[in-house]
Amino acid sequence: MTATLLAPGTVEVDVRLVPDDLRRALRRDARAGLSARPKTMPPVWFYDDRGCELYEEITRTREYYPFRTERDLLRRVAGEIAEAAGATVLVELGSGTSEKTRLLLDAMAAGRAGLVGYLPFDVADGTMRAAAQAVADDMGIGVHAVVGDFHEHLDEIPDVDAPRLVAFLGSTIGNFTRDQRRNFLEEVARMLGPSDRFLLATDLVKPVERLVAAYDDAAGVTAAFNLNLLSVLNRELAADFDPDRFVHRAVWDAENRWIEMRLEATEDMAISISALDLSVEFTAGEQMRTEISTKFTFDQVRRDLSQAGMRVTGVWSDPAGDYLLTLARPK
Ligand code: AVJ
Numbered sequence: 268m269t270a271t272l273l274a275p276g277t278v279e280v281d282v283r284l285v286p287d288d289l290r291r292a293l294r295r296d297a298r299a300g301l302s303a304r305p306k307t308m309p310p311v312w313f314y315d316d317r318g319c320e321l322y323e324e325i326t327r328t329r330e331y332y333p334f335r336t337e338r339d340l341l342r343r344v345a346g347e348i349a350e351a352a353g354a355t356v357l358v359e360l361g362s363g364t365s366e367k368t369r370l371l372l373d374a375m376a377a378g379r380a381g382l383v384g385y386l387p388f389d390v391a392d393g394t395m396r397a398a399a400q401a402v403a404d405d406m407g408i409g410v411h412a413v414v415g416d417f418h419e420h421l422d423e424i425p426d427v428d429a430p431r432l433v434a435f436l437g438s439t440i441g442n443f444t445r446d447q448r449r450n451f452l453e454e455v456a457r458m459l460g461p462s463d464r465f466l467l468a469t470d471l472v473k474p475v476e477r478l479v480a481a482y483d484d485a486a487g488v489t490a491a492f493n494l495n496l497l498s499v500l501n502r503e504l505a506a507d508f509d510p511d512r513f514v515h516r517a518v519w520d521a522e523n524r525w526i527e528m529r530l531e532a533t534e535d536m537a538i539s540i541s542a543l544d545l546s547v548e549f550t551a552g553e554q555m556r557t558e559i560s561t562k563f564t565f566d567q568v569r570r571d572l573s574q575a576g577m578r579v580t581g582v583w584s585d586p587a588g589d590y591l592l593t594l595a596r597p598k
Contacts, residue, residue, distance in 0.1 A: 272356070272384045272427050273409025278399045283415040283423050284390060292416075293503055294543060300555075301540065301547045308496060310442050310528075310558035314391065315499050321492040328484040332477070333438055333470045336590045341367050344583040344592065345374035351581045351594055352464040354432035356384040358424055360417065360455075361439050368398070371434060371466075372406060380430070385410045388424055390417075418447060421454045430462040438470040438590070441525070441561040448561075452575035459597045465577060467593045469563040471584075475519045478562060482517035482526045490515035493528050496557055505541035512536060516554060525561040529554040568593050 273279055293312060300308045314322070326334035341348075349371070357375060359368055368387075376382040385402050389395040392414045399410040411425050433455060440448060455465055482489055493515045497508035516529040532549035539546045549555075569579050572595045581594035 272429060273411050275407045275409060276403050278396075278403045278410045278412065280392075280396055280399065280412045280414065281423060281425075282392065283413060283420040284392075289390075290503070297500060297504055297540060298543050298545060301538075301545065306547070306549075306553070306555035308500075308555065308557050311390065312499055313492060313496055313558070315495070315502075317498070318492060318495050319391075319394070321488060321495060324488045325484070325492060328486060328488055330477075330480040330484040331489070332481060332589060336585050336587075337436065337438070337468055337592075338367055338370070340583060340585045340590060340592060341370040345370045346378065348466060348581070348583065348592065348594060349374040349378040349380075349432075352430075352432040352466070353380050353462075354430040354464055355380045355382055356386060356427055356429045356431045357382070358386040358388065358431050358433040360388050360421075360433065360435045361390075361437060367436055368402075371432075372402065375432070376406060382406065382408060383429055384408055384427060386412070386424060386427070386431070388413045388415060388417075388421070390415070417451060421451075421458060424458060426458070426460070430464075431460075432464050432466060433459065434466040434468075436466075436468045438468050438560075440467065441470055441563070442558060443561075444559070448571065449575065452571055452577070456576035456597060459577070461597060463597070464580070465572075465595045467568065467572070467595065469568050469591050469593065470560070471589055471591055472524055472562040472564055473589055475521075478526055479517050479519055482528055482560065483515065487515075489517070489528075493530060493557055497530070500540070504543060507539055509536075520559075523559070523561070524563075524567075525559040527556055528558040528560070529556050531555075563591065565591060565593075573598075 325331050399412045403410040413423050494510045497510045500506045512533050513530045516531050518527045531554045534551045536549050576598050577595040578598050580596050583592040
């Protein structure tokens with residue numbers, strides 16, 4: 268169904284994911300993940316208010332280069348991307364509040380095609396509503412936001428009668444498993460019309476010591492970000508994790524070309540998760556995986572996009588070759 272573009276300055280928010288859905292999803296992921304061998308928890312649960320604060324802090328650490336590398340790259344090439352895409356509506360998957368969004372919006376507004384609409388999509392309702400209103404006010408365009416989950420609600424994004432640039436920044440695609448990535452890219456390809464384009468941000472493979480340092484900064488901010496997950500489980504599921512009895516680990520998995528973040532138990536312990544009526548054992552040295560962050564090569568990106576039904580029309584990288592922005596169109 269083709270939705271009409273909203274009048275300038277108006278904001279509409281479609282809520283496809285209510286707090287109860289999130290609570291149910293956390294219970295499902297915790298029951299499955301804490302009973303699995305090895306234990307795992309998906310990274311989406313890092314991002315409570317404290318987690319968002321800690322992530323912002325991570326982006327300011329010396330070791331964590333992806334955020335500023337992407338921002339500086341966008342500052343340099345957003346205009347070229349806007350011209351190459353020729354879109355007048357920006358659809359942003361995982362929209363957050365970042366200035367990176369503004370770089371793209373400003374470039375599109377200044378471009379030949381102009382900017383007539385912004386469609387942010389994110390799991391975090393509050394953050395996105397505030398950002399949506401600010402963009403509508405500052406840029407005088409219609410903003411139609413969707414609160415949803417990447418893996419379930421992409422087809423809820425309004426299909427407007429204007430060329431759309433669908434952007435997925437932050438290299439968040441690196442946190443998806445292979446299956447999640449394939450399904451996500453196929454879903455994106457399905458939603459693209461002939462005049463739509465897809466902009467994908469990916470962090471590239473580089474010397475291992477730089478990768479591990481980026482996920483284990485000397486100041487311990489990433490460690491705090493990782494350990495905060497235990498506080499989320501304690502608060503949301505009445506669990507009794509003691510974060511002082513776990514340590515943060517960041518490990519490079521060369522075979523899968525991803526960084527794995529883990530929480531390692533420092534001693535044997537039994538954890539009760541009252542909300543799930545569940546008790547789980549940890550042995551000393553046992554590690555629970557809390558995030559993968561896949562690092563790409565251009566060939567991998569081109570192959571993944573091609574397998575999903577898209578072909579590359581433009582690439583931009585920073586001088587050091589640390590990061591990649593890829594523009595694609597439906598085949
Ligand atoms: C922005 C979600 C992609 O995986 O690099 C930062 C999150 N995890 N430090 C990433 C993160 C550990 C980040 N993403």
